Amino acid sequence: MDFNISKAINIVIEKVEGWLELLTNMLPNFVVAILVLVLFYFLSKMVRYGARKVMARFIEQPAIIGLLSTIISILVIGSGLVIALNLLHLSKAVTSLLAGAGIAGLAIGFAFQDISANFISGIIMAFKKPLSVGDIIETNGYMGFVKDIQLRATVIETFQGLHVIIPNRLVFQNALTNYTKTYRRRVDLSVGVSYGDNLERVKEIAREAVLKNEYLTSEKDVNVVFEEFGDSSINFRVMFWINYSPQDPNYLQARSSAVMEIKKAFDANDITIPFPIRTLDFGIKGGEKLNGHLKELQA
Incomplete structure (x- = not known):
């Protein structure tokens, strides 16, 4: 029994001496690893500050700037941790750490x-x-002003005053029309005139009426194109370009003004804008008078 206890004590002493020797040999590396971690900690602060300054020139959203700069800072600290572990000859721990981070990231990606x-x-x-914030856009069936661009969603205020929150994935993947990116916009206006009117005269009068529109561009290019023979009218389209300002979206005003001027000009020149005509037929053969059926109903 005494022999076994002495042997066990000797084994423990040898192990402790081995650990102390290893610690003594690794002490310089340990000190260097600590210095590396401290250095990379302060370096991450500097990199984060510089990244915020640089990204502020290209990104308008403070939340995204803060998040990206934080991610960059964490990557810098992580690089310092990897270097420190390698100095301590713990490369297997580095491999395990990276593998664990990859698996965790994959699981989180699938879950969310x-x-x-x-x-x-x-x-x-x-x-x-x-x-950008303040733009007039149309996407996913909604049109209005961009009020906020968040990390997860884009907030739109419609012209009716409704706030619509659309996930960024839908805004990015689906069609997006940004009306603020251009300072010109074409107005297309469909009009119809009766078959009895002179089309050359109609074209000239409609063009002169639209030329009075105060929103026209400096070129004042107005096109009138006849499109089809309708049920009760000959239909044509009036096309003209207007100056479009994001601060003063005047598309509806320009369209309304064109409708009023065309109607006024047509009335002044006896040009008819017909309304749809329907013939009601109450007989199987057609042509029967309505009063006969009314008498039958009264009887």
């Missing part, structure tokens, strides 16, 4: 697929800038 897609779409939109 929609959230991740909205988040990534928001980041891409922040760099590409297809829209």
Whole structure:
């Protein structure tokens, strides 16, 4: 029994001496690893500050700037941690750590697929800038002013005063019309005249009426194109370009003014804008008078 206890104590002492020797040999590396971690910590602060300054020139959303700069800072600290572990000859721990991070990231990505897609779409939109706060856009069946661009969604205020929250994934993947990116816009106005009117005269009068529109561009290019023979009218389209200002969206005003001027000009020149005509036939053979049926109903 005494022999076994002495042997066990010797084994423990040898192990402790081995650990102390290893610690003594690794002490310089340990000190260097600590210095590396401290250095990369302060370096991450500097990189984060510089990244915020640089991204502020290209990205308007403070939330996205803060998130991206934080991610960059974490990557810098992670690089310092990897270097420190390698200095301590813990390369297997580095491999295990990276593998665990990859598996965790994959699991999180599958679990929060929609959230991740909205988040990534928001980041891409922040760099590409297809829209900005204050723009007039139309997407996913909604049209209005962009009030806010968040990490997850874009907020639109419609012209009726409704706030619509659309996930960034839908804004990024679907068709988007940004009316603020251009300062000219074409107005297409459909009009019909009766078959008895002179089309050359109609074309000239309609063009002169639209030329009075105060929103026309400096070129004052007005086109009148006849399109089809309708049921009760000959239909044509009036096309003209207007100056479009994001601060003063005047598309509806220009269209309304054109309708009023054309109607006024046609009335002054006895040009008829016909309304649809329907013939009601109450007989099997047709042509029967309505009063006969009314008498039968009264009887």
